[in-house]
Amino acid sequence: MxxxxxxxxxxxxxxxxxxxxxxxxxxxxxxxxxxxxxxxxxxxxxxxxxxxxxxxxxxxxxxxxxxxxxxxxxxxxxxxxxxxxxxxxxxxxxxxxxxxxxxxxxxxxxxxxxxxxxxxxxxxxxxxxxxxxxxxxxxxxxxxxxxxxxxxxxxxxxxxxxxxxxxxxxxxxxxFRLMPPAVVRDLLESICSAEGVAVEPPVFPLVVRAGGGSGRDTLSVMDQLLAGAGPEGVTYERAIALLGVTD
Missing domain, CATH: 3.40.50.300 (P-loop containing nucleotide triphosphate hydrolases)
Structure with missing residues (x-):
């Protein structure tokens, strides 16, 4: 696991x-x-x-x-x-x-x-x-x-x-404080790069917003998206559907 x-x-x-x-x-x-x-x-x-x-x-x-x-x-x-x-x-x-x-x-x-x-x-x-x-x-x-x-x-x-x-x-x-959006985005991009998974750029703001400045919550959301990613990586459409947000 x-x-x-x-x-x-x-x-x-x-x-x-x-x-x-x-x-x-x-x-x-x-x-x-x-x-x-x-x-x-x-x-x-x-x-x-x-x-x-x-x-x-x-x-x-x-x-x-x-x-x-x-x-x-x-x-x-x-x-x-x-x-x-x-x-x-x-x-x-x-x-x-x-x-x-x-x-x-x-x-x-x-x-x-x-x-x-x-x-x-x-x-x-x-x-x-x-x-x-x-x-x-x-x-x-x-x-x-x-x-x-x-x-x-x-x-x-x-x-x-x-x-x-x-x-x-x-x-x-x-x-301790909640993390600013720019810091969270940098963290997400570096982790996704380390994981070798392609993520469409518009996905990151969705994940940052869903995580609310909590590092752990943000990574949990990203984890869910990566788990459901197809061969093309994490697409904006898939992220919207999974996170239940409107375009």
């Missing part, structure tokens, strides 16, 4: 993250200067690179040559934390939509004190962080305020206002 486009072209370094330079440039500068925060808050609309950037941050922190803005890609940590890598025992991803309760937070807190098994830092990535309950946040509060040196939290959320203010105030907050 072929991987979805948004997974196949998931960025592996901050330099590959498209349309979020206002976030990635300061992060890269901080990493290269060794100014590591113990807690980050990545907020913004869905599909604009928050979780991918959290994984890249973990990769940058734990690279053998790190902390560095340019992970080497060759060491065991970089290979494990690559977009399609097997993962690393010291980098824990938690989906708060299903694990946001007080018991989950307490378990996370208890695990946080253990030193990393094989990395420089233990990184806890908490996705959909606004779904953590108030009791859950309260259970985490002490360790976010005074974490051990080896621990880094990354909270990713579409609704930063719902993150407990006392937690929010302890983080470095980086707001």
């Amino acid at each position: 072929a991987l979805a486009l948004y997974r196949r072209y998931r960025p592996a370094t901050f330099a590959e993250v498209v349309g979020q330079e206002h976030v990635t440039d300061p992060l890269r500068t901080a990493l290269n200067a060794g100014r590591i925060s113990h807690a980050y808050l990545f907020s913004g609309p869905r599909g604009c690179g928050k979780t991918s950037s959290a994984r890249i941050l973990a990769r940058s922190l734990n690279c053998e040559k790190g902390p560095t803005a340019e992970p080497c890609g060759d060491c065991s940590s970089c290979v494990a934390l690559a977009p399609e890598g097997p993962g690393n025992v010291d980098v824990v991803e938690l989906d708060a939509a299903s694990h946001g309760g007080v018991d989950d937070a307490r378990e996370l807190r208890d695990r946080a004190f253990y030193a990393p098994a094989e990395s420089r830092y233990r990184v806890f990535i908490i996705d959909e962080a606004h779904m953590v309950t108030t009791q859950g946040f309260n259970a985490l509060l002490k360790i976010v305020e005074e974490p051990p040196d080896h621990l880094v939290f990354v909270f990713a959320t579409t609704e930063p206002d719902k993150v407990l203010p006392t937690i929010r105030s302890r983080t470095h907050h980086y707001p």
